[in-house]
Structures are given as structure tokens and as C-alpha cells.
Amino acid sequence: MHFVLPADVGDPASPSGGNVYDLRVGAGLNLLAVAGDWPRPSDTTALSQTLASIPDGDVVLIDGLVGCGLPEVVVPHARRLKLAVLVHLPLADETGLDPTTAALLDEKERQVLRAASAVVATSPTAARDLRARHGLDTVHVVVPGTDPAPVARGTDGVSQLLCVASITPRKGHDLLVRALQRVDYEWRLVCAGPIRPFVGQLPEDDRVSFPGPLTGEALTSAYDAADLFVLASRNETYGMVVTEALARGLPVIASAVPDALGDGGLLVPPGDQNALEAALTRWFQDQEFRAELRARALARRANLSTWDRSTEDLRRVLASLRP
Template identity: 50%
Template structure:
């Protein structure tokens, strides 16, 4: 009989107005663990994680205090990593695993003092955990180096992806798609500046993602207006999974211009539809893009924060038919090697099973 696992999640895990890769991952893992026979107790804690107020801190402390000694607990890193003083006192009696989607200090827009404070908190929190689960090989290496963690304490469980039908292709590849919350880390401002260099070509760009970072959204809209791209670049806001499936079906190229990315789940979502990818060469993105059995990449990687390089890659996509066909063929070939969510849950479950036997 598999022992129970308590999964502690951010309070917005199922909020349709604020979808995120981390929330999707958490939900899929909980579903997969339950399907594999784990009794799963989910607890979603409201709060401005990783910097919660006193009430949210107290709620987490009270929760952990009620759990019996030896309970296996999986905590989302957004909840755990900012409050080591809350989880630390329970580390010896509980079996704590922390799931890190993004190192806290890597969030774009933090001032140096805030980033340093979050980094120290994360180091203490992960140092007290029995196991750390990262979502890419690059993040695992980064956490080990940054926080001095032993390699055998960090496991990797890359995100899965659901099978999807092939997208409907436009021969000219003119339908560009960016799926990401409009926040500083995702680099929409870089995308707009890059697209401003290819206005002589025929294209349209749909940006799907939450618009909750008001100041940054305004900045991006101002750049769109400045370059007179209002009829070509659309900030569409978030879309539910069923609607997003149709969005992928009508796209030709996914663009992800992030400044930091632990993996990039939208990359494999696009590849599942046979859509090539143009993305920043950061974090776990190369692992998500991957290669075919013959070594071909189903997309192109460019330096982050480089509108000229991104614009040049877009231009090549739009003007070089042979390039488009090569990348499309590679994207279709890559579909067969994409991980699924059952595998992700199995990898997480193996870590939790090991903790339960200690």
C-alpha cells in the first residue's frame, strides 16, 4: 500500500485567470500520483508567495504542525522557498520534498537586494528539505551550484505534454504565436522590438497569456503603438486549455523570448502539434526543444535580450522556404520522443516513495 502524500500548492493553482506552467505541472502531477495509486491530500494555500503576509505564514505553519511524524509532504517551491523559518522546524520529523519550478532570484525585475534575500531564503529552505525536485537538468545543476546541494539530493522530473493533432500549416509560415504571461521575465518587449525589424514582410503575431502585470503590459502596449504594430500584434490575454488547443492548431511558429526559463512547457505543447520553435537559449529551453533521432533541432535558439538576433531568425523563417520545411519536418519527428505526464508523475512518485521508506 502506497503511503499518503500531502501536496501543498499555491492558492491560485486552479485559477483560470492566472494560468502558469507551474500550476499546470502541479495539477498534472497530483492527477498522475492519484492515478498511480497514491492517496493524495491536496492543500492550496492562498498568499502572495514567495513573500506571504503573516496570515499566510501562520496558515502554512499550522498545517505542517498538524501533520503526523513521518508524513510525506511535497511542497511547491513558490510556497516553500521563501519561508525557511516556517518549514525548517518540521524538517526532521516530516519527509519534505520541495518542487522547484524557477529559482526565486531568477524572476526578472527584482532589485538586487530583494533577489539576494530570496536567494538566501531559498538556500535555507532547500537545505532543510529531504529532497529537491527540479523540472530540468539545467535547473538541477544551477540549484546544486548555487546552494551547495549534494547532487544526489536533487532529482529531475521534466514536464510532460499531452498528445495533440498536427497544426494546420500556412505555406508561408506567417502566423506567429507567443504563449506566455505578459511579465518582464517572458520578454514580450524584446519580441516587439524584434518584430519591428521585419515590418516589410507578411506576418501576424498572437500573444496569449495573462495580463496581470499591469505596468509591464502598458510598457509593451506602448512599444506596439510606437512601432505601429497594433494591427499585427495582438495581446489576447489568457485562454483556457480547450481554446488554447485551437490556437496551436492555427499557428506556424512558436516564439518564446524569455530572459529566464527553467524548461518552457509551451515549447513541448507546440512541438506536440508539429510546430517549430524560436526561443531564447536559456535555462532548460534547449532540453525542452530537444533533437530528433538524427540530431536535428526542431527550432532555433537565439541569445536572450537580443532583438536583432530574434528579428533575424524571424526574417529567415519567413523568407527561407527550405528552412521552414526543415524545421517543420524536425518538429513532426520530435513529437514521438516527447515525455508524457504519466512519466513525470512516475518520476516524482519515485522520489516520494524513497522518502516514505526512510
């Protein structure tokens, strides 16, 4: 079985939940990394050659970021391969697209997914959306796993906030910083993640730091020092960083991550700065609320899925495509 995925999936300078997911569930598959500016590369030769090199009838999993924008390349191969498409985020849902581009990407994605033998989403909510959006009968769900981690020690129990996400409009850093600026408390926020041009559009504040992408011990230390994990995403399909925080018993206030958060924290409406401000104000002012969020996080921590389970679930889907 083969897995066609972006070439930068293992690049430490570009960490993302999708990249981590691909590497963890792709263990044991024949990984075929393809370079390109996905999902709209200027040259499709690499993808065409990669798919053409795979023998007829083989099972192929393709990352939707690579394949969903190129039906003219992928659909002909779907007729001779047992093709499964893994959708991390529908292409049209990326923040900042103009309506014409979003509609075009949505149609391209629809063609690819309808031609595939199987479609895989990373959360129940995402699967329901894909079925309704593209008229699909079945979408399989393979949720991300988590690694066991010690409970975070925190700083003073209140003021040290952590957000782990690429600095892009979809992740809502602008909403988060503006909401915090309206809160009367001596807070500090670490925004760990790849720094994109969007960072220049964020409100300036000395209490906010941008250390760039953190991995290994640096990321572990950031989680361990945090008192609260915050994520103000406008759109997510799952939100792996939320379960990473919950694995450490960290209280969470977040948006657009119902499946990852479960009942482990406070979910606020995406794009609602006032609701986010109210939640943060309550965190800083209400000791009982802080204790409640910690208790929720610890309870959710005990029931998180594992990467072994995720890998088994994906293998089951791919095995069902064999003759």
C-alpha cells in the same frame, strides 16, 4: 503523501506552466492548497497551520514558490517531516528584482533546500543550476509531460505567430515585438496569457493581439492556426509551452528553453534582440529554413515525454523518502 501548493493553482484566470505541472503530477496526492501572495506573503499563518496539521514522519512535497521564501516556517517542520521541495524557478531569478532582494531570496531558498530531504527540479539544466547555486549534493529531475495532439494546420505556413506566456518582463514580449517590428514582412502575432501591468510597456503595434489567458478549445484553436511558435524568455527552467507546441508539430524559435526544445527548433540566446531578429527574418525569407524547422518539430514530437512518465518519476522520488 501530501502536496502543499499555491491556492490559485487551479484558477483558469491564472494559467501557468507551474500550475499545470502541479495539477498533473499531484494527482493522487493529498493536495493542500495555501492562499498567499507567494513567495513573500504578508501573513504566514496559513502555511504554518497547514504544515503543523501534517503528522510527524509523513512525506510532504511543497511547491518552492510557497516554501522557499520562508525558511523560518518551513525549516522547523523539515526536522519532523520527510520534506521534498519542488523548484519551478529559483526565487532570485525572477526578472526585475533589485540585487538586495534577489540576494535575500537566494539565501532564504538555500536554507530551505539544504534542510529538505529531497529537491526536485523540472529540467536537467535547472538541476545543475540548483546544485551549483546552493551547494546541494543531489537534485532529482522530473520533466513535464505533454499530451498527444494533432499536427497544427497553420494559416498560410508563414505569417501567423503564436506566443503563449504571461505578459511579464521575464517572458520577453518586449524583445519579441521590437524584433518583429524590424522585420520586413506582413506578420501577425497572438500573445496568449494572463495580462499583467507590463503590457503597458510594450511597443504598440496593431499586428499584435493580446486575447488574455486561453484554455480548452480556445487554446487548441490558437495552436492549430499558428505557423510558428515564438518565445523570447529571458529565463526559464523548462518551458512547457514549447513542448505543447512541438506536440502539434509547430516550428519553434525560442530562448532559454534548451531542455524543452532539444533539437526540435532554433534556440537563440536569451535577451539578444538582434539574434531574435535574425532568426525571424530567416523564417520569413528562407523557405528551406521553414521546412527544416517543421521537420525538426515533427521529429521531436515523436519523442516527447508523457505525463504518466512524469508522475511515475515523481512518485519514485517521494517513495524513496519513506522509512
